[in-house]
Amino acid sequence: MAKSLLLLQPLALTLLSLLPSISLCFSADSPIDRRILVLVDDLAVRSSHSSFFSVLASRGSDLDFRLADDPNLSLQRYGQPLYEALILFSPSATRFGGSLDHQAVLDFVDAGHDLILAADPSASDLIKGIAAECGVDFDEDAEAVVIDHSGYAASETEGDHTLIAGDEFIRSDVILGEKPIEAPVLFRGIGHSLNTANSQVLKVLSASPSAYSANPSTKLSSPPSLTGSAISLVSVVQARNNARVLISGSLDLFSNRYFKSGVQKVGSSTKHQKSGNEQFVTEISKWVFHERGHxxxxxxxxxxxxxxxxxxxxxxxxxxxxxxxxxxxxxxxxxxxxxxxxxxxxxxxxxxxxxxxxxxxxxxxxxxxxxxxxxxxxxxxxxxxxxxxxxxxxxxxxxxxPFRHDEYERFITAAYPYYGASFSTMAGFFIFSIVYLYHK
Structure with missing residues (x-):
């Protein structure tokens, strides 16, 4: 008996260790995403993007940082979700570790959980494939980035005009908050288009009409496939099951450097001491993680x-x-x-x-x-x-x-002509009978 109890103790301890994870499943009484898995290519991202992660942590989120190829990765255990949201800051990952793969990420969203996906010019087919399933198509040219000769961020050096000062925001207080974003958002990365067959995906930050997607180091031999306002820099998806997805073509958009940088859009006399990145990312993350609009x-x-x-x-x-x-x-x-x-x-x-x-x-x-x-x-x-x-x-x-037989009115006003016809017919028949029987 004592030997059996000793054998059961490790199993009991294992089950008890699972209880905190299992109890963190989505609750209708508190829809905030509390436990979030963050996958990165390099743990240095944890430091270079610490301001964004601090914003999430200050709102009560519990962040679990893992390398994208961690062999122990899993989104669920014994049929119960281990996380309420997933952040993919691993644009160059060609495969995930553990039981996590392309389909597992999509199943995670199909189960009603939320996703933030950030890409950059090194984005792998795996990352682009997940985005495509959400209704977002990145430029097929592996070396193409968004270029804007009229809407770039002014700097001391001329540069290649790939640092965009974006200010074409969606007009929605629910998604971006009631306070307007006054400073442009710094963006350097790849553009994408929206699948017209998917009505659930929306542009949140669009490129200007003068932008295009191409390789800045080579001359254009043919017209770019993505041009003007058709290019989306940041998009969101709200699935029919109310899961929310944020897709950005720039990982630097969330970085400390862009959060703290000043910005001046070329052609504008106004120089902002701080870019709109922090406000933009903070407000949109509130929407993605159901802190607003739920x-x-x-x-x-x-x-x-x-x-x-x-x-x-x-x-x-x-x-x-x-x-x-x-x-x-x-x-x-x-x-x-x-x-x-x-x-x-x-x-x-x-x-x-x-x-x-x-x-x-x-x-x-x-x-x-x-x-x-x-x-x-x-x-x-x-x-x-x-x-x-x-x-x-x-x-x-x-x-x-319908009415039962005893629920109708005894006499219906509209039927008085029929009542009169019935009684006049009976009276006529009575008179006819008297005349017929007693008069020759």
């Missing part, structure tokens, strides 16, 4: 007007009320979400009723309407999709019945 809908209910309990079915022409509470994650707590574009459908094969929900500014949305004069099995449907916000789809099924 919605939840709770307490969905419906009932007849004047009642409080939810019925098992409605009768045609009943007056009903539909209610739902919607909240937005502020980074620390849930706060009421306020909007005027939330709609509910009363649906059977097609919408019979479409109503915009009104809000009390405290998270409660409601509306009332009359049940259509059609019986069958209906659904209450709320499908909410707005730029930058997590989408949600609510549905509740409810049958609608």
């Amino acid at each position: 919605l939840k809908a709770v307490n969905v209910s419906h009932h007849k007007v004047g009642e409080s309990s939810e019925p098992s079915m409605y009768r045609i022409n009943d007056d009903l009320e539909y209610l739902v509470e919607i909240y937005e994650w502020s980074g620390t707590t849930w706060k009421p979400y306020v909007a005027d574009d939330v709609q509910v459908q009363f649906y059977m094969m097609s919408p019979y009723v479409l109503k915009t929900l009104s809000t009390d500014q405290k998270g409660l949305y409601s509306t009332s309407f009359k049940v259509p004069d059609v019986y069958g099995v209906f659904q209450f449907k709320v499908e909410y999709q707005r730029l930058g916000y997590t989408s949600f789809s609510l549905s509740k099924q409810i049958p609608v019945r």
